[in-house]
Amino acid sequence: xxxxxEPSLSLAEWLVLCLICEQPTHGFALAVLLSAEGEMxxxxxxxxxxxxxxxxxLEHLGLVQATEHQPSSQGPVRSLVDATxxxxxxxxxxxxxxxxxxxxxxxxxxxxxxxLARQGGDPRRLVKAQRxxxxxxxxxxxxxxxxxxxxxxTLVLWRCETMAATLRFLDALALQAVPx
Amino acid sequence: xxxxxEPSLSLAEWLVLCLICEQPTHGFALAVLLSAEGEMxxxxxxxxxxxxxxxxxLEHLGLVQATEHQPSSQGPVRSLVDATxxxxxxxxxxxxxxxxxxxxxxxxxxxxxxxLARQGGDPRRLVKAQRxxxxxxxxxxxxxxxxxxxxxxTLVLWRCETMAATLRFLDALALQAVPx
DNA sequence: CCTCAGTAGTCTCAATGTGACTAGCTGAGT
DNA sequence: ACTCAGCTAGTCACATTGAGACTACTGAGG
Numbered sequence: 323x324x325x326x327x328e329p330s331l332s333l334a335e336w337l338v339l340c341l342i343c344e345q346p347t348h349g350f351a352l353a354v355l356l357s358a359e360g361e362m363x364x365x366x367x368x369x370x371x372x373x374x375x376x377x378x379x380l381e382h383l384g385l386v387q388a389t390e391h392q393p394s395s396q397g398p399v400r401s402l403v404d405a406t407x408x409x410x411x412x413x414x415x416x417x418x419x420x421x422x423x424x425x426x427x428x429x430x431x432x433x434x435x436x437x438l439a440r441q442g443g444d445p446r447r448l449v450k451a452q453r454x455x456x457x458x459x460x461x462x463x464x465x466x467x468x469x470x471x472x473x474x475x476t477l478v479l480w481r482c483e484t485m486a487a488t489l490r491f492l493d494a495l496a497l498q499a500v501p502x
Numbered sequence: 503x504x505x506x507x508e509p510s511l512s513l514a515e516w517l518v519l520c521l522i523c524e525q526p527t528h529g530f531a532l533a534v535l536l537s538a539e540g541e542m543x544x545x546x547x548x549x550x551x552x553x554x555x556x557x558x559x560l561e562h563l564g565l566v567q568a569t570e571h572q573p574s575s576q577g578p579v580r581s582l583v584d585a586t587x588x589x590x591x592x593x594x595x596x597x598x599x600x601x602x603x604x605x606x607x608x609x610x611x612x613x614x615x616x617x618l619a620r621q622g623g624d625p626r627r628l629v630k631a632q633r634x635x636x637x638x639x640x641x642x643x644x645x646x647x648x649x650x651x652x653x654x655x656t657l658v659l660w661r662c663e664t665m666a667a668t669l670r671f672l673d674a675l676a677l678q679a680v681p682x
Numbered sequence: 683c684c685t686c687a688g689t690a691g692t693c694t695c696a697a698t699g700t701g702a703c704t705a706g707c708t709g710a711g712t
Numbered sequence: 713a714c715t716c717a718g719c720t721a722g723t724c725a726c727a728t729t730g731a732g733a734c735t736a737c738t739g740a741g742g
Contacts, residue, residue: 512728512729514729549729549730549731549732550731551729551730551731551732552729552730555728555729576738576739577737577738577739578736578737578738579737
């Protein structure tokens, strides 16, 4: 209801919202998908209770809407959930936004890439945006490398190497995505 | 009391234990050291309540021992805490053990390196052990890279790059530690 | 004398995660 | 026909973690 620019959701909530945007579904299916055995669970796992709590919060925020209880093909009744227009807008925005910090790449960016892959979307825009987000940070880090002394040097070195790994990863993705 | 081979402690508990092994101290000093402004906080932060809970658990396990309340130089009384022989043994063992998984290097290994740096210890043994721990994993990952398809390829690529970053970091440390 | 800044430690609350639990439905065996 | 194992669907209670406020004691300065 509130006209917030971007709702502040946890990663689990964003992920659940994006999956619902793919097609109307229900809690249990999401929980299976996000479990260790599920397809999404290979990238990022979300425990069952967290999935259901996310559903509650998303519904409370008006980003998804539960329809009446539907009889299942086999098993007890279940309540189908669909995304609202506001939910779709928020999800689309989130999916294109790169992670702010290198440390969030494993969680945020990889989840977004996995979602795009599921939907047959083009990852190149996101990869490019992520690169542009990180390159200045990488440069600044590299400049600090010479000045740093003692254990600070070790820390900056670590950050430099992991940052460089992320950039190489992004470059590889950009190359591998083009030829198709 | 129980003659366990290695107690199972959280990172916060290990860290607190190792700091106490450096010299007898008290909760507040540890909390400051491990806060955002503290020296250790630059590497790994531990919120104040967690520090005190760690102290309780360590004492319960017989790894540290609180002396009677000591009057502070300025401020209210405080209770000094010292490590027991069992605590020292456990801490020494933990400090030499490399992290099992690449994902734990940022937390576990860097903390251990920081502790060694504070104590003027030699990081080379640990760095070497960590390398030996990860190299076979890195090789196995690299082998999976060609076979992987679809989003699995992206995931394996990510793991390969971050693993390579860790190995480069370890190599840089090994080189930089020798000349002194 | 009072208050303020620093020291020392505790408490409560929200979020997250784990594992067990309820409960409906269906098909395989008896 | 009966029941019971196993799948589907969702909930509950509990432990752990972390953030932030709160208590309380002390010495210094106005």
